[in-house]
Amino acid sequence: MARSARPHDLPDGDASVDALPDALRQAISQHWTQRVVSELQVSRTFARLGPWLRSLRADATVVDMVERAAHEEVQHAELCLHLAAVYAGERPPAPEVPFEMPVFGFEDERLEAAVHVVGLCCVNETIATAYLERCLALATTPLARAANRAHLREEIDHARLGWAHLASSSLTPDLRKQLAVCLPRILAANVPLWEQPDAHLPVDGVPAHGLPSHADSAETIRHAVRELVLPGFRHVGIVAG
Amino acid sequence: MTRPVARLFHAVVIVGASLAGCDAGSEREEGPTPAAAPTSAAVPGQPTPTASPEATAGAAPDTEPVQPATARLDTSSDGGADDQVDAARSGDLAADAPPRPARSAMRARPAPTMAAPESPRGDACPPGSERPFPPCYFIL
Secondary structure (H helix, E strand, O other): OOOOOOHHHOOOOOHHHHOOOHHHHHHHHHHHHHHHHHHHHHHHHHHHHHHHHHHOOOOHHHHHHHHHHHHHHHHHHHHHHHHHHHHHOOOOOOOOOOOOOOOOOOOOHHHHHHHHHHHHHHHHHHHHHHHHHHHHHHOOOHHHHHHHHHHHHHHHHHHHHHHHHHHOOOOOHHHHHHHHHHHHHHHHHHHHHHOOOOOOOOOOOEHHHOEOOHHHHHHHHHHHHHHHHHHHHHHOOOOOO | OHHHHHHHHHHHHHHHHOOOOOOHHHHHHOOOOOOOOOOOOOOOOOOOOOOOHHHHOOOOOOOOOOOOOOOOOOOOOOOOOHHHHHOOOOOOOHHHOOOOOOOOOOOOOOOOOOOOOOOOOOOOOOOOOOOOOOOOOOOO
16 A cells, blocks of 8 residues: 555545556556646646736736636645555656647737636636546545545636636626637637547546546536536626627 | 536536635635625526535635645646537647556547647637637646
């Protein structure tokens, strides 16, 4: 049983992990190691967005939440690395984190920043809340339940800050119209990524450990888009053109 | 999962739309986020939200100041519905992914690329004629 730092007060081991076949433990560890990379990439995006939104005079509450999110995503990466260590039986080295800020190509900085917020928070972090909720619902092992609960608790705020930005007075009616026109492209760029098979996990997932099957995960994503994301945009007055 | 997701929708979207002017810091330290009434920016007639019980039950959010864990994880280096759901796919970050296990059940998963659109700039967003957007990062 691996010993490592315990972010979010997670258990430092789990008998149900010890009972898994070695190959599956290694596969799950690699899944979590890849999640380390993802969390740090999201963290860096939030870290760039914070001062940018502040310079654009975005709502102070939203900016504060963005800056906090940058730190929380690092903690999520720690959480993922902890799980990778528990499943592998030893703490893996911190992975390389390739990062390049997406560029959408708008001259209007307010629109460029708003598209970042929409893609990162209103689409991806909102889908993440549904995905994590599904992971939590499936998980029966103590470690997986604790990890997904801790992650979901903060991910909700990361989605929420995006919706708050869209609803704030920082967005002019003209910006809302432009976002509505761009919304199909934003969805097309981001949603399919969630539906791709995991590189490391069996196609049936490992549900008891909070890892849905590919089919279950894809259905969760589609449902989230229909029932969360698109209604959310309608709620803040942005309807896809 | 319809009902939990519906609750989550209220928690994320409607409460999010109500946040402008709220004190997020004090909200965080007091525990689970309470339901909030929609602001004038919200669509009239939407129901009052309730937070997802799975998301908030049991554990209140951390009350300690958030500290980046850079001592343990390197975060400093920069390398620089419906029908719409089935749209574009993107490229490959797999060069930086950890080695894959030699199992027939393991499958390749392309990861997003962050290539910027070359031209034209996206300001006009004319429907049907624009280049695809690059994806944003996400947690999987």
